[in-house]
Amino acid sequence: MSIRAFIAFIVLLVVSLALLGYGIKLGLPAKESLDISAMPWGILVPGYVFFASIAVGASIIDSIFTIYGYKGSSNTLREDIKYSTYFSLISLVPAWTLILLDLINPEHGIWLIRGFHDVSRIAWNLVLYTLLAITLLVELVYLIRRTDIDTIKNIKKAELAIAIAVLVSAIALDSNLSQAFGSLVSVPAWYGSHLVAFFLASAVLLGAAGQWLFITIVRGFKGTLRERKDYYSSLAGKMYLTILPIFWLFMFWDIVAAWYHKPTWNYYKELLWGAHAPIFWGIEVVIGLIVPVIASIVALEKRSITAAIVASIALLIAGFTSKYDLLILGQLARLHSEGFMTLIGSGFLAAHNVMHYHPATSEVLILAGAFIEWPMLLLAGILALPLGADEKPRHLYIFK
Amino acid sequence: MARMAMVIDLNKCVGCYACTIACIRENIARQKKNGVEMPDHIFQYARTRPIDFPLEGSVRVLGFPSNTPFFIQCQQCENPPCVAACPTGASFKTKDGVVLVDRNKCIGCRACMIACPYGVRTMYLGRLSSPPPNPYGLVPRYPDKCTFCYHRKNSPEGWVPACVEACAFGARIFGDLDDPNSEVSRIIRNGNAVRLREDLGTKPKFFYILPNK
Amino acid sequence: MTKYSRREFLKLSAAAASAAALAELVPLYKKKPKKILRLEQLRKTSSNITVKKTMCYICGQKCPLKVYVDGYRIVKIVHNTIPGYDDYFATCGRPQTLFEMRFVPERIRKPLIRVGKRGEGKFREITWEEALALLVKKLKEYRPDEIIVFAHKGTEAGLFKEFMKSIVGTPNVTEHCDTCHTGLDISSWFVFGKLMGPGAFRPDYEHAKLVVFMGRNPVEGIVATPWTKSFSVGKEDGLEIIVFDVRETRLTSLAHRYYIIPPGTDLAIGLAIIHVILRDKLYNSEYLVKYTNAPMLIYTDTIEPVGLRDHPSWKGKKDYLVYDEGTGKITWKTTATEPALMWEGEYNGRPVKTVLSLLWDQVKQYTPQWAEGITGVPASEIEYVAKRLANQAPRAFIDTGYKAARYYNEAMFFRVKHIINALIGAIGAKGGIAWPYKPKIPSPFKILGIKGHGPQGEPLYKYWLDQGVVKLVQPKCFSHLALKSLLEGKPKKYKMVIIFNENVVAHSQGSSKAIEALKNAEFVVVIDVAHNETTPWADLVLPITMPFEQDSITLYTPSKVDIGEIGILEKVIDPPPGIDAKPGWWIIAEIGKRIDPANASKYEALEDPRSIWIKQAQLLGINPKELLDKGIVILRSKPIYHPLKGKYLPSVTGEIELISVKALQEFKDYIGKSSLMNPLPVWIPPRWMMTKQKLSANEFIAVDTMDQMTAANMWIRFSRLVVSSLNWRKFDGVLIHKDRARKLGIKDGDLVRIQGPGGEIIAKARLTSTVHPLVILGAHATNPGRRIKLTIESINGGTYEVKLFSWGGGYGTNTNMLASFDTVSLEEGGRANQCDVVVSVEKLKT
Incomplete structure (x- = not known):
């Protein structure tokens, strides 16, 4: 495994750095979007929320399993615990990459600390990210240092405490993140506390799918999947069939509530049968609901790993689309409502066609870079860290 | 303490755009010996922009209770959502009640732009080789908006924003709401002035007097 | 929290704030220390501000202004008020563009002589000496009555017209008002007994209850901002508007x-x-x-x-x-x-x-x-x-x-x-x-004692009156008849055309014929600030300064003077580097010296406008010092409120004539006819209604409107600020009713070909439901017709190009380009019917 994996890692590293580097060189937002007054936030923001949600969701699932002492059939989940913790931690990195590169003046970043603004949700995001990252890191170090294969199967009090800390920070982070949007009274499609529940449900769904996929792939490569095939396929099926209805229930009620609130309804109108409808029905509904539900049932009934993989990938694709719809289309709907287009310049908008968002080249490059950075970092962890249940720390001092 | 405010009397306003162009000159354009450097589509970056009616499909803008053209610019809210959204305190309210952007602190996250329910903040991404016409003038890649011409605050001629000064029709009135004798205070007491989207609770210090009909 | 950031903020910028007094003026921009320094310098220089009192001549109204100048920077432009009388004055947004407008790339940089074919747009720069020598040679070569002069009111055009009429002696001096207010002038002839233009009346909005x-x-x-001011005062007082x-x-x-x-x-x-x-x-x-x-x-x-x-x-x-x-x-x-x-x-x-x-x-x-x-x-x-x-x-x-x-x-x-x-x-x-009170300002020629022999020969409109083609004519405005005479060679062949601050091609209904008319002349001179639709057809082009770049030769009254305002038009700023333009009066003086050497010293005196102001002021009984200090003074406190303007009117009876006695004498034959000359009010359909019973799906009536930022055919339409303002308001094209556009497959922003009987233009369609479905409507003179590009050989070697609408725009309308030459009311001296043209519209295939 290792030579080929190492080459793969190098390739991913080079490609990722190249994409990010070129994206940065082009500048953000790229020159082709002359003005961003109408659409201040581009595709990197949903990208960032996507990865943050995965990290948060994976942390929540792990923590809940730990807190409730759920070890999986034949301790399967305990065997995977280091992988899953690492996955949660490392998924934060592309999120950071994206949000950092989305800043126009990152050189003033020190003011995030020096000028910490206590009512700003974005300011708190930084704090909560740090908190989550630290708790996850502590958890990972703790798990790696517990070298004994049998003891790892037991949950000690210290681990329980760490898991609770992770859970609390993850929930705090995600709800705060949701309110970075939800507290903006200027965007009707976002405004409100419902976004907290919406974000959490979506994060758990995405975290579950991402984490499950990662572990399945790792086990696939290691050749330890076959013996646990039944368990994994049913785990995926159960998780998805539990969380999907919750997520869609929130969606349903939000649509119903929007019916009585015209500005928000503008957003849903656009989403449900506007120009954007093919994406909503095609991706969010078909790929994000119908396909995973069927695939999950198949995975559960037939113990089919393939079906579970299909469901997971579908959920990730739909999850990203759902973030994109909420954050980009939400801004567009803001333009359509309340005559915003005139405020921002009707003639200008007509001239530059910014009523339809097209990501700039640099945005696409950076997003792609982040998407490649993610498996690259995951692979790096597998190569460098003793994440397997039976692996022991070799090199790094802190793990000894 | 002061609460600086502005009123546009739409009876007096004839829509000549003197204010918009004076604003561009004062805050945006760089005058040079042999030309003027400023963004293309310059009206987009004027800090007070005309909103022309009638709009298609009789859209009401920001709950504006009239179909008369008006001007949109920073509403200088007493409860500014842009300031609340800013993570670094770059957007802040001065003790005169003017919302400003401290560019040294701005990380460029654009949260303020999207937080503004009035859509007044712009960001120019092109290049301008010269410094802004005043210390509070437009600088590319930073959010930009009306400052009530804050650089004129200590002017010996008194604090008169460029748009107010340029209006020969007396349609723009600027003053301190905390001073009961100021003209703005008097107008607000009369109760004829309206604000945009009162329902949001942003408490703008920018008022409009609707046309007599 | 505010406290905290404020403290931090001050700390950070302590280096930048040079004085405690500037504590509030901390720059919010100091990425690099070098730039802070420049900002500080910028602030220091602001002590050299001078205040110029002038009048805005962009649309010809001459509204009083104070311009604060600091070197090459226009610091600010404010309305020059007379406390207590501000209801009679205002300034609009146009002069605010001065800081940018003066740099329009279309400006004429040096005297030019044509080197290519007429209309080809090839010119060579020459010196002023050469240019004046050539102009004087031509003036001597042709008989005065073979010369036609088109001159707008702009800046020194008044003096130029007087010079051409009384010194050079051409009787054919006209301006463009037959494309503007001649219809009003003629209507006034029928009611008040005299041709009276817009400036002869004062709509008293501020005291009105209903208009x-x-x-x-x-x-x-807003081509009459003083009235607009009065309107806004009235509106505030609850004026009812229909x-x-x-x-x-x-x-x-x-x-x-x-x-x-x-x-x-x-x-x-x-x-x-x-x-x-x-x-x-x-x-x-x-x-x-x-x-x-x-x-x-x-x-x-x-x-x-x-x-x-x-x-x-x-x-x-x-x-x-x-x-x-x-x-x-x-x-x-x-x-x-x-x-x-x-x-x-x-x-x-x-x-x-x-x-x-x-x-x-x-x-x-x-x-x-x-x-x-x-x-x-x-x-x-x-x-x-x-x-x-x-x-x-x-x-x-x-x-x-x-x-x-x-x-x-x-x-x-x-x-x-x-x-x-x-x-x-x-x-x-x-x-x-x-009724307004309009003082008469003595002409600089009168003051300097420059006298000529007066016009030699009959003005050309007399011929058309004698022919019976024309029934009534505004003797100051016969630009259409002048072009007709040039075209037809009647009553004689006209050989030289001088165009001073006019845009004959763009303003004449039937532009293509106007071009042909100019081609018929042997020598065409254009004297203007910027290139326009007419300059390609000139043989000699002379650059004059923008009004803000010179002291005017005379005192002025604003065009819509109501209470006898008298003002000065003071030089605000030099022309931009590379623009070798001269004031109109300088050109007049230089020509005068050359054709009338005996009076050379008097013409020399013409080059000192301020001494002329002082003499004019004295003759008007104004204290010159007060005038120079204030920039504007008034001679009356209110307009004339009397039905017969204080005494009696120019009509036969001296009264307001509901049916004109003179018309009953002169135009009795028209009674019972649907004619403009009918002494009795009668229904006359617009031309489009007479020619077309029903418009087909792609036919519209081409209408143009004034706009608050553009001013007729002037250079201001080339300004970036103006182009952007039109674009911002989606008025950078032609407005078409969306239902009709949809049927023609036209979408917002599409380019359309508008074909009229006299020509075609390419315009940008702007879809709306705010226009009458019959019309296709845009801002006046925002379309040059064919895309004009001039190639000019520089006097220093090399060539450069000048394009009209180089900052963008140019896809609005100009109905004159669409109309045929005969779409005028000839009986009224060729008064234009600029919006009475049926055109067909089709989407331009890309």
Whole structure:
């Protein structure tokens, strides 16, 4: 495994750095979007929320399993615990990459600390990210240092405490993140506390799918999947069939509530049968609901790993689309409502066609870079860290 | 303490755009010996922009209770959502009640732009080789908006924003709401002035007097 | 929290804030220390500000301004007020563009001589010495009556016209008003006995209770900012507004009621309003008796005044016979106690009736129902407007406004407006149509004692009058006839054309023929600030300064002077580097010295305008120091509120004539005809209605409008600020009703080909529901027709190119490019019908 994996890692590293580097060189937002007054936030923001949600969701699932002492059939989940913790931690990195590169003046970043603004949700995001990252890191170090294969199967009090800390920070982070949007009274499609529940449900769904996929792939490569095939396929099926209805229930009620609130309804109108409808029905509904539900049932009934993989990938694709719809289309709907287009310049908008968002080249490059950075970092962890249940720390001092 | 405010009397306003162009000159354009450097589509970056009616499909803008053209610019809210959204305190309210952007602190996250329910903040991404016409003038890649011409605050001629000064029709009135004798205070007491989207609770210090009909 | 950031903020910028006094003025921009330094320097230089008192000449109104200048920077531009009299003045947004507008790339940089073919746009830069020598040579080569001069009012054009007329001696000096307000001038001839343009009246908005706007928009046009100011003062006081227009505008949004009507049909509304006023006897009887010829008796069989005699007290005016209801006898008006307004009877065995009765006979047919059929405005609404006008009178009027060269029937329409205002007693009333006080400023030539022999030969319009082609002419404005003479070589071949600050090609209806006319001349000189549609056809092009770049040669009154304002037009700033432009008066002086060497010292004196100001001021009884200090002074405190302008009017009777006595003498043959010369008000359809019964799906009526940022054909339309303002408002193209556009497959922003009988333009379609479906409408002169590019050989070697609309734009409209040359009212001296053109529209295939 290792030579080929190492080459793969190098390739991913080079490609990722190249994409990010070129994206940065082009500048953000790229020159082709002359003005961003109408659409201040581009595709990197949903990208960032996507990865943050995965990290948060994976942390929540792990923590809940730990807190409730759920070890999986034949301790399967305990065997995977280091992988899953690492996955949660490392998924934060592309999120950071994206949000950092989305800043126009990152050189003033020190003011995030020096000028910490206590009512700003974005300011708190930084704090909560740090908190989550630290708790996850502590958890990972703790798990790696517990070298004994049998003891790892037991949950000690210290681990329980760490898991609770992770859970609390993850929930705090995600709800705060949701309110970075939800507290903006200027965007009707976002405004409100419902976004907290919406974000959490979506994060758990995405975290579950991402984490499950990662572990399945790792086990696939290691050749330890076959013996646990039944368990994994049913785990995926159960998780998805539990969380999907919750997520869609929130969606349903939000649509119903929007019916009585015209500005928000503008957003849903656009989403449900506007120009954007093919994406909503095609991706969010078909790929994000119908396909995973069927695939999950198949995975559960037939113990089919393939079906579970299909469901997971579908959920990730739909999850990203759902973030994109909420954050980009939400801004567009803001333009359509309340005559915003005139405020921002009707003639200008007509001239530059910014009523339809097209990501700039640099945005696409950076997003792609982040998407490649993610498996690259995951692979790096597998190569460098003793994440397997039976692996022991070799090199790094802190793990000894 | 002061609460600086502005009123546009739409009876007096004839829509000549003197204010918009004076604003561009004062805050945006760089005058040079042999030309003027400023963004293309310059009206987009004027800090007070005309909103022309009638709009298609009789859209009401920001709950504006009239179909008369008006001007949109920073509403200088007493409860500014842009300031609340800013993570670094770059957007802040001065003790005169003017919302400003401290560019040294701005990380460029654009949260303020999207937080503004009035859509007044712009960001120019092109290049301008010269410094802004005043210390509070437009600088590319930073959010930009009306400052009530804050650089004129200590002017010996008194604090008169460029748009107010340029209006020969007396349609723009600027003053301190905390001073009961100021003209703005008097107008607000009369109760004829309206604000945009009162329902949001942003408490703008920018008022409009609707046309007599 | 605010405290915290404030402290941090101050700490950070301590280096930048050079003084404690500047503590609040901390730069919010200091990425690099070098730039902070520059900002500090910038602030320091601001102590060298000088204040220039001048007047804005962009649209020709000359509104008083104070411009603060610091070196090459325009620091600010403010209205120059006279405390207490600000209701009579204002300045609009146009002069604010000065800081940018003066750099338009279209500016003429040096004198140019044509090197390519006419129209090819190839020129070579020459020195002023060469240019003047050539110009003088040509002036000597041609006889004065072989020269035609087109000169706009702009800057020194007034003096230039005087120079050409009295010193050079050409009788053919004209300007463009036959494409602007000649219709109004002629309507005034019919009612007041004299050709009177927009500046002759003062709509007294600020005292009015109701104004009806038809064919006039004081808010969006603003080619008369003093009136706009008065309008806004009135609006604040609750002025009621009723508007008839072909589209929704800012004015309609301010209006209490508005009606979108087919173009050129407002005459029908006007006639119906007269109908209602006469039918219901809503007129002001006392006023009509006292100040109008309403009681004048007319023979019903011959439509002639029954009796005229010299007025006993008004010199040169006529007294006339009326029926005295007090005595029951027919007697002279000056002796009658109670002249009857509506009366029919017999005199000398012939049927007679009063003018008012005759008017009633005439308008009896024009019922509101009839007008509804033409305009679509419900009859009940027309009744309402008429009654409301009468009800609010005399503080109510129909604005007789400005441009009257849009539709064929315009002069009749304006006459009807005058008649309505007279019927309700609004003319001369406070809150009605008042009379301005206009001082006469002695000409610089008079002051310097420069005299010539005067015009030599007959002006060319005399020929067309003699031919019977033209019935009435505004002797100052015959640009169309001048082009016609050039084209047809009648009455003679004209050899030289001098165009001073005019844009003959763009402003003449039937631009392609205007070009041909210029081609017929042997030598064409254009003297202007910037290149335009006309310069490619010139042989010699001379650059003059923008008005802000020179001291004017004379004192000025604002065009819409109401209370005798006199002001100076002071130089604000030098022309930009590389622009070798000269003031108009410098050119006049240099030509003068060369053609009239005997008076060279007098022409020399012309190059010191300020000494001329002082002499003019003294002659006007103004303290020159006060004038120079203030920039503007006033000679009166209010306009003239008197129906007959204080004394009596230029008409035959000295009164407001509801039916013109002179017209009854000169144009009697037209009675009963649907003609502009009919002495009686009559329905005349607009030209498009006469030529087309029904427009097909792709046919529209091409209409252009004034815009608050553009000013006719001037260079300001090239400014980036103006281009951006039009783009911002989606007025950078032509407005088309979206339902009609959809049927033609035209989407917003598409380029369309507009084909008219005289030519075509490519324009950008802007879809809207705010225009009448019949019209396709854009801002005036925002389309150059063909894309013009000039190639110029620099005097320093090398060539450069000049493109019109180089900062963008140029896809609006210019109906003159679309109309054929004969789309004018020739009987009115070739008065244009600029918006009366049927065009076809198709989407441009890309």
